[in-house]
Each structure stands twice: as structure tokens, then as C-alpha cells.
Amino acid sequence: MPKKRKTNRTSPKRAPRQPASALPASDRDEDWEDSEDYVSDVLHLxxxxxTPADAxxxxxxxxxxxxIGSVDGARMRHRVARGGDGREAIEQxxxxxxxxxxxxxxxxxQAGPEGQTRMSEDVLAVLDVLQSAIRPVVEAEVRKFRPDYTAATLEAFREAPEPHGTGMPVFGWRTFHAVEPDTTxxxxxxxxxxxxxxxxxxxxRENAIPELEPAPLANLLRRHDVPLVLCAGCGEAITDRHPRWTGTWMSLDSDGGALCALSLEPRSEPLRHPSPRFSWLTDNEFGDPHHPVACS
Incomplete structure (x- = not known):
């Protein structure tokens, strides 16, 4: 089967993309010549x-x-839906x-059926904390070009698991834009x-957000009682309660799965065994299993 494409973590970091109206003329790409092109080329709505009123x-x-789509990041959705006030609006x-x-x-x-309802509420609380960390950073980036700009405050939400997904509810953040007859x-x-x-x-990103780094993120989830388990070797999130792998510590990786990535890296010289004389293969090809971090 084809190998899953890995993220190139050594590639140059890219600045967040802005609608062209937010950029000075010297910084605009040809593909983003004006704001209308931004809406047409990306959203196609x-x-x-x-107009939104027509939608x-x-x-x-x-x-x-x-x-539904993405540009160098997470999936996003723009749609017409009913907002919290019951009126039709554009959901972002x-x-x-x-x-x-x-x-x-x-x-x-890992939470299992007995703990998933509670975890769902805990995740929403985590997302509220993360939004408080993300919003000031992305707002400041836009204010470099639009000093009077104020970012929308996004609310955490969840939806039912989608077909052919992970089985977990869909989590995210959203805001609703009111639609008037003259709204663009x-x-x-x-x-x-x-x-x-x-x-x-x-x-x-050029300006990384510390709260989204793996270690602080894991600590935040645990403080909110999310039953996160990390591998002591490679640091990946793992579970031994996936229905197809009950009792086996697995990561969310079809390439590695039950193999700790640390065991697949070249061993240091003092620990490396002599190469076999007749075979290309060694027992190391089996790798090592994940093992959870010991609870303190």
C-alpha cells in the first residue's frame, strides 16, 4: 500500500496568508491581486x-x-446555518x-464508552483555553496591516462523528456572521x-504558539482530565483500547502503528549489534512496542 506522506518539518516556515486587502501592495502575490479574487479562488461561493443574502x-x-477546504492548515467550513439567535447566518x-x-x-x-461523555465536555473546556491563547496572536498579525482590526471570538463546538471518520465527535471553533441585505x-x-x-x-508559522506545542498541550489536556497517554519512547499519543487492537498500545499512524518510532531510529554505536554476515535482516527489524509513560 502507498506510504502516508509525512510533513516536511525542515521546510521553511510560512507566514499566515491574508486576504489581499490586508496586505500592502508590495507584499501581494499575483494570485491574490484583490480581495474579490481571494473569495472567488478559495471559497468559490x-x-x-x-451575496450572502442570496445564499x-x-x-x-x-x-x-x-x-469545506483548507489552505496550509486545518480543515475549515463556511456555510449558511442558523446561529444561536435562530437567524440564518454565515458560519465560519x-x-x-x-x-x-x-x-x-x-x-x-482510552476513555471508553463509560468516559466519553465526560471527555466530550472536557474537550470543549480545553478548546476554550486554547482559543484564548490563539486569538491574541492571530489578531496581532492582522493588526500589522489593519491597526483597527478586532478578531472575532470563536466558540468551541462539537458535532456528531462523521461517517468514515475516527469515531470521535467532530470538534472545532466557530463564529457566526450576521447577514443583512447589503452584507458582502x-x-x-x-x-x-x-x-x-x-x-x-x-x-x-513564524510565530509559534507555546500552548500548541506537544508538551504544554498534553499537560493542558491532562489538567482537564482528558485521559491522554503518551509513549515513553517516542512521545506519540497512544491507546490500548482501539477495538481492533485491544490490549496493544497503538499510535494513530498506519506506517508505524504498534511500533515505537524511537526503536526504528539508528542505535548509538555502543548499543548497535554487529551486522550479520549472511543476511540483510536483523531482529531489530521487528522494532519495539510503545510503552506508556509511568504515572507520577
Whole structure:
């Protein structure tokens, strides 16, 4: 089977992408020549609906109006939906991704049916804390170009597990943009919310957010009673309660799975066994299993 593509962690870090209206002329890419191109080339919503009000009319007629995609980060969704006040609005959502998602999925299995309801509430509390850390950073980035800008405050949410997903509820953050007759598509996009999708992948950022680094993130989850278990060797999130691998410590990795990545790295010279004389293979090819960090 094809190997899963790995993230290139040595590639140059990229700054968050802004709508062209937020950038000085000298910094604009040809692909982002103006704000309207940003909406057309990425969201494609205005290709069918000239304004958000037109999209709302279609929604009221039973049409699903939705864009799902990503740009150098987590999956996002823009759609017409009913907001908390019951009125139709443009929902802008960002879904969890990266190390956070991997930790949550393993912890979800580890919690088991008896603990998953409680964990679901705990995760929402964690997302509120993370949003408090992410929002000031992404807001400051936009203010370099728009000094009077104020980022939207995103709320944590969960939805039912999606078909063919991990089995865990879908978690993320979202905001709702009110729609008036003269509302434009650009007014229904919050730049900082968009850039927060990139914040979930610190490898792609110039200004990493400490709370999203693996160690602080793991500590935050544990403080909120999320049953996260990490491998003492490679540090990956692991679970021994996946239904197909009950009793075996597994990571969320179809390449390695039950193999601790640390065991696959070249051994230091004092620990390396002499090479066999006749075979290319050694017993080391079996690797070592994950083993959880001892609880203190």
C-alpha cells in the first residue's frame, strides 16, 4: 500500500496568508491581486451566490450552501446555518487538526464508552483555553496591516462523528456572521479565524504558539482530565483500547502503528549489534512496542 506522506518539518516556515486587502501592495502575490479574487479562488461561493443574502435565500429554499477546504492548515467550513439567535447566518468554522487531533482521538478510545461523555465536555473546556491563547496572536498579525482590526471570538463546538471518520465527535471553533441585505462575502470572513487554522500547525508559522506545542498541550489536556497517554519512547499519543487492537498500545499512524518510532531510529554505536554476515535482516527489524509513560 502507498506510504502516508509525512510533513516536511525542515521546510521553511510560512507566514499566515491574508486576504489581499490586508496586505500592502508590495507584499501581494499575483494570485491574490484583490480581495474579490481571494473569495472567488478559495471559497468559490460567489460563483453561485453574488451575496450572502442570496445564499441565505437558497438555504431557505432547501439548498445546502457550504464550502469545506483548507489552505496550509486545518480543515475549515463556511456555510449558511442558523446561529444561536435562530437567524440564518454565515458560519465560519475551524476544525481541530495536527497534534491536538491525534491526542484527542487516542484519548477518546482510552476513555471508553463509560468516559466519553465526560471527555466530550472536557474537550470543549480545553478548546476554550486554547482559543484564548490563539486569538491574541492571530489578531496581532492582522493588526500589522489593519491597526483597527478586532478578531472575532470563536466558540468551541462539537458535532456528531462523521461517517468514515475516527469515531470521535467532530470538534472545532466557530463564529457566526450576521447577514443583512447589503452584507458582502468579505464581511462574512474573519481573517484571524481563517489564520487560526494555520496556527494548529506550528511548523508552518513564524510565530509559534507555546500552548500548541506537544508538551504544554498534553499537560493542558491532562489538567482537564482528558485521559491522554503518551509513549515513553517516542512521545506519540497512544491507546490500548482501539477495538481492533485491544490490549496493544497503538499510535494513530498506519506506517508505524504498534511500533515505537524511537526503536526504528539508528542505535548509538555502543548499543548497535554487529551486522550479520549472511543476511540483510536483523531482529531489530521487528522494532519495539510503545510503552506508556509511568504515572507520577
Amino acid at each position: 460567489d460563483a453561485t451566490y453574488a 441565505v435565500k437558497a438555504f431557505l429554499d432547501g439548498v445546502t450552501v457550504e464550502w 468554522a475551524v476544525f481541530v487538526a495536527g497534534p491536538l487531533e491525534r491526542m484527542l482521538v487516542c484519548a477518546w478510545h 462575502w468579505l464581511e462574512a470572513i474573519d481573517t484571524a479565524a481563517w489564520n487560526s487554522s494555520i496556527a494548529l500547525d506550528n511548523w508552518h
